[in-house]
Amino acid sequence: MGFIPGGLAAGLLTPPLVGLIYLLDQLAGLPFAPFAFFDWVARVLPGPVVTFGIDLMIDGLRLVGMSVAAAAKTAEQVGAILMFFSIGVVVSAIFFTVLKSRRVDPKPFSGLILGAIFGLPMAVIGLSTGQSSPFALWGILFPFLAWGIVCVPVYHRLRINADGLITEGEVRWAKVIGRRQFLVRLGAVAATITVLSSGVGGVLAQRDRRHINQAIAGTMDDSNMRARGPFPNADDPVVPALGTRPEFTPVKDHYKVFLNTEPTVIDIATWSLPITGLVDNPLLLTLDDIQSNYQSQDQYVTLSCISGRIGTDLISTTWWTGVSLQKILADVQLRPDARYLIITSGDGFYETVDLDLIASDERIMLAYAWDGLPIPFDHGFPLRIWLPDHYGMKQPKWITGMEVVSEYQPGYWVERSWDKEARVKATSVIDTVAVKDLVEIDGQFLIPIGGIAFSGDRGISKVEVSVDDGPWQEARLRAPLSETTWVIWRYEWPFAEGQHTFEVRCAEADGTPQIEEDRGNRPSGATGIHRRKTKI
Numbered sequence: 001m002g003f004i005p006g007g008l009a010a011g012l013l014t015p016p017l018v019g020l021i022y023l024l025d026q027l028a029g030l031p032f033a034p035f036a037f038f039d040w041v042a043r044v045l046p047g048p049v050v051t052f053g054i055d056l057m058i059d060g061l062r063l064v065g066m067s068v069a070a071a072a073k074t075a076e077q078v079g080a081i082l083m084f085f086s087i088g089v090v091v092s093a094i095f096f097t098v099l100k101s102r103r104v105d106p107k108p109f110s111g112l113i114l115g116a117i118f119g120l121p122m123a124v125i126g127l128s129t130g131q132s133s134p135f136a137l138w139g140i141l142f143p144f145l146a147w148g149i150v151c152v153p154v155y156h157r158l159r160i161n162a163d164g165l166i167t168e169g170e171v172r173w174a175k176v177i178g179r180r181q182f183l184v185r186l187g188a189v190a191a192t193i194t195v196l197s198s199g200v201g202g203v204l205a206q207r208d209r210r211h212i213n214q215a216i217a218g219t220m221d222d223s224n225m226r227a228r229g230p231f232p233n234a235d236d237p238v239v240p241a242l243g244t245r246p247e248f249t250p251v252k253d254h255y256k257v258f259l260n261t262e263p264t265v266i267d268i269a270t271w272s273l274p275i276t277g278l279v280d281n282p283l284l285l286t287l288d289d290i291q292s293n294y295q296s297q298d299q300y301v302t303l304s305c306i307s308g309r310i311g312t313d314l315i316s317t318t319w320w321t322g323v324s325l326q327k328i329l330a331d332v333q334l335r336p337d338a339r340y341l342i343i344t345s346g347d348g349f350y351e352t353v354d355l356d357l358i359a360s361d362e363r364i365m366l367a368y369a370w371d372g373l374p375i376p377f378d379h380g381f382p383l384r385i386w387l388p389d390h391y392g393m394k395q396p397k398w399i400t401g402m403e404v405v406s407e408y409q410p411g412y413w414v415e416r417s418w419d420k421e422a423r424v425k426a427t428s429v430i431d432t433v434a435v436k437d438l439v440e441i442d443g444q445f446l447i448p449i450g451g452i453a454f455s456g457d458r459g460i461s462k463v464e465v466s467v468d469d470g471p472w473q474e475a476r477l478r479a480p481l482s483e484t485t486w487v488i489w490r491y492e493w494p495f496a497e498g499q500h501t502f503e504v505r506c507a508e509a510d511g512t513p514q515i516e517e518d519r520g521n522r523p524s525g526a527t528g529i530h531r532r533k534t535k536i
């Protein structure tokens with residue numbers, strides 16, 4: 001049997017391999033193979049399979065009561081490393097089984113082959129994400145080859161008793177203990193290498209992040225820094241019920257969604273934005289051109305992800321600054337047959353925007369600041385588009401290029417069967433039943449209930465709450481930060497002890513009611529009533 005000792009050898013040696021690859025990633029900027037491979041798989045798998053995987057993960061997180069917005073990326077990263085680990089174990093187990101069945105005694109040279117079988121595809125995928133120097137190829141391959149070479153003696157050592165070569169009782173005991181000791185020692189060495197290399201890698205990563213953030217901070221100075229001023233609704237008498245999510249999301253808490261396992265870092269020293277295609281005057285704009293040569297505009301914006309479920313936390317609000325796309329397109333001089341704008345991103349994402357839509361809405365902007373500061377690198381530095389009334393999937397971050405075309409082309413998620421328009425569906429959420437905030441008015445105890453309602457740029461005219469299937473009661477609405485943000489609502493419920501079910505629904509400004517039918521998030525964004533059960 002070569003399967004078990006082969007798999008076990010790799011099981012012990014793959015964690016230090018991951019640590020080493022991570023260290024090389026941080027030292028030499030080489031791709032981190034476990035993530036690069038995972039991202040590649042997510043890209044080549046058919047859309048429904050990927051969506052199924054994402055759904056499974058989101059449902060899993062929700063089942064154990066974790067915040068999807070906070071935990072999804074970590075879960076993905078853990079998944080990527082587990083996947084890489086499993087591949088290492090399986091490849092090694094099969095490799096040694098095959099050698100065994102052909103009666104080949106594994107030599108160090110065989111280890112090189114094993115390392116190449118695991119490492120070459122990883123290197124090719126890793127290199128396809130950008131780097132192309134021959135040094136990079138060897139840099140990625142090297143730890144895999146080392147891993148393969150070390151697998152061979154470990155395999156030999158682990159195999160001795162597994163094959164039952166020794167039958168005599170006393171000796172067998174000695175060997176068993178010997179093997180156990182060997183396992184413990186090798187395990188200790190492997191663990192040490194893993195911890196050390198990932199620890200040093202982690203420190204380097206932190207330093208790297210500081211440098212990135214410094215470079216980003218340097219793209220705005222006092223002359224173009226924006227001051228938000230007091231919130232426009234600061235003196236609204238409707239105060240959010242205790243436990244309602246913050247009306248203005250601190251940027252560090254803004255939800256994040258992106259394709260890859262890690263956010264894309266764009267080097268501003270080499271970045272510029274080409275606008276090409278069906279234009280008479282193609283442009284190549286630097287960030288400074290965009291900030292200095294065009295008039296800026298600001299907007300309070302709620303952004304929401306189409307894959308959120310009813311009661312989603314993939315929705316946040318901040319203050320965006322940028323330049324109207326109308327102004328920039330005026331400078332490139334569109335040709336008569338220009339119909340669409342294809343936007344490409346540093347992470348391989350792309351989307352298509354109808355030029356008629358841009359022409360009809362001067363709010364559509366190329367944004368470079370959030371809450372007065374450059375957009376953080378995980379939210380799309382240096383530039384992202386904002387399209388009012390549409391879900392996030394239509395709005396590329398990390399923009400690297402724009403091409404004007406005459407033919408429609410589906411965007412990244414549209415190709416993966418999500419809605420082509422992706423207009424925000426009206427939704428309302430109960431954030432809190434604020435039992436602790438009980439108030440007494442005229443001898444009647446009232447419990448504030450509160451949350452948000454959002455319908456893109458279409459406004460909210462009414463929010464209603466129903467308790468235990470009772471009549472719908474109108475909540476009070478706080479003035480929103482802008483016509484493109486969510487609305488905070490509040491309802492004072494006459495207190496009654498026991499187990500209760502609370503429901504909420506809203507209507508858009510023109511009276512259109514929120515769709516109450518539960519339709520799930522795919523393909524056009526979740527509809528349905530948000531419910532909350534609470535024992536009081």
Ligand SMILES: Nc1nc2c(c(=O)[nH]1)N[C@H]1C(S)=C(S)[C@@H](COP(=O)(O)O)O[C@H]1N2
Nearest residue numbers: 255256257258259305345349392393396397
């Ligand atoms: N380049 C790029 N842009 C992107 C995405 C992406 O993966 N890559 N994801 C989109 C999706 S699905 C959403 S919901 C929003 C999320 O933006 P945020 O992470 O800043 O909240 O970005 C959009 N723009």
Ligand SMILES: [Mo]
Nearest residue numbers: 305306392393
């Ligand atoms: Mo999204």
